[in-house]
Amino acid sequence: MTGQDTVIALDVGGTSMKCALVGMGGTVLHSHRAPTGRERGPQAVIDTILDTAAELAATPGHRPRAVGLAVPGVIDAARGVAVYAANLGWRDVPFRDLMETRLGLPTGLGHDVRAGGLAEARLGGGRGSDQLLFVAIGTGIAGAHIIAGTPLTGAHGAACELGHVVVRPDGPVCGCGQRGCVEAMASAVSFERRYREATGNPLPAARIIAAVPTDPVAARVWQETVEVLADGLLVGIATLDPDTVVLGGGLAEAGDLLLEPLSAAVAARATFHTVPRLVRAELGDEAGCIGAALLGLERLSQGDD
């Protein structure tokens, strides 16, 4: 087979998956979105993932060398098994073996947020960081803690769940069952909900953020969101002591409208803490695919076991 060496990369979400061909240096050469189709059940999703990878592998002009797969939920990266994902309904799917059998290519499997953090650490906003905290602020809020270029997974694949740290013990009930989690008060969804409750106006987060300079309600709800995020980041700083925090996900698209007040709120709260560098993610919604590709390349360089 001739053509450019590439890695097939899939970043699987609850509603859609990002499908990409990534160069050996981490450049995205092609990408598209496809529906995950979770309403068809977990087996159909698994088949779609394998079929999509096979289609990408047949792209003319590319010579696939490895596959990288980023999925949500609990992962056993060492065995290449997706243990559990609440929103996709699967349990103990041996993706690495399935993919290696189907395509004959070394396959790396990882957690979606940790894959995104890995990409940001090596190629994005966290370049040069030795101890990175990546926080994705989107529909939900999740973190990844990356030391010397390697994400920590925790004992049960659940490390760095910074979205589910309680910062307002009397706050609203979170989807996870606790009260006053960071996610329950500062995700894009709760930001939109609080604005809607205050105004009756069901705007998407980006529109509310655009209104912050002129709309006092938008400004107040945004400031509340920033304060909760600052409380959550301070917990991350106290427990992980990173040198850099990279903010990704939809709300981080606000850029300086988020970074400036958030940096100020973190600085105002810090006492003994060494405040890390706070920067925006650079890879946007391609971070997950690029991180998946890095996992595929790692598997390629290790060889089969």
Add this chain to the structure above:
Amino acid sequence: MTGQDTVIALDVGGTSMKCALVGMGGTVLHSHRAPTGRERGPQAVIDTILDTAAELAATPGHRPRAVGLAVPGVIDAARGVAVYAANLGWRDVPFRDLMETRLGLPTGLGHDVRAGGLAEARLGGGRGSDQLLFVAIGTGIAGAHIIAGTPLTGAHGAACELGHVVVRPDGPVCGCGQRGCVEAMASAVSFERRYREATGNPLPAARIIAAVPTDPVAARVWQETVEVLADGLLVGIATLDPDTVVLGGGLAEAGDLLLEPLSAAVAARATFHTVPRLVRAELGDEAGCIGAALLGLERLSQGDD
């Protein structure tokens, strides 16, 4: 020189230091306490530490092979420098070089709580754990996160400051300047203070704990302490996802009087979390010296750089 191979180990605290001779397998062969004498200023403390190590090195019947030194504050373990300690007043003390010059023995330097956690992870309550959270609940509250037998230090030597995570945003002011930190509400000092405020009775923590079964005020203040500790541990579980939590420090001497209600309170709060094994430290106040000795042995096995 003849005699048994030993490591000289010092665990330096604000008021006293524990001085020990430790066997190559981690057994304490001799130990005593000496005053730190911080009222004499930082240089005098440094001289005392060096002199004490030299005296231990001259103990008949022992052949010292290495020195291990555990100190509070911010440490640069890679360079062997004690960067800063609020309660001892020193800055940038090159203990490793000072000790290696003075005694001609390889010297390991580490953080006191991380040294204690290291000892518990390898030889104490955390034996067999791959991802350990050690929490020392004494005058203050501090943690150590130990993965595969190695403590994480963080980017600035300040990782795992679980005592300074805010769990009651409207709580009392902490020594660190924040409000409602775990330490401000659940250390031995705050436990004693809250009992004294409720009863006028200035009892030490151990006496109050002994009264829990019969004294309703002691029971209430203890239960409040347990609830705050559970909130703090849940933050540690959400961010670090350990397989085991080892509880040390003075309050952990309460044994099952602490472990049972604390396990119940953690279990009652857990939602998505995988609750780790919760156990008591086994090495008592020798953990710091044993951990210091382990650091000395590591330095010995690495050779000089």
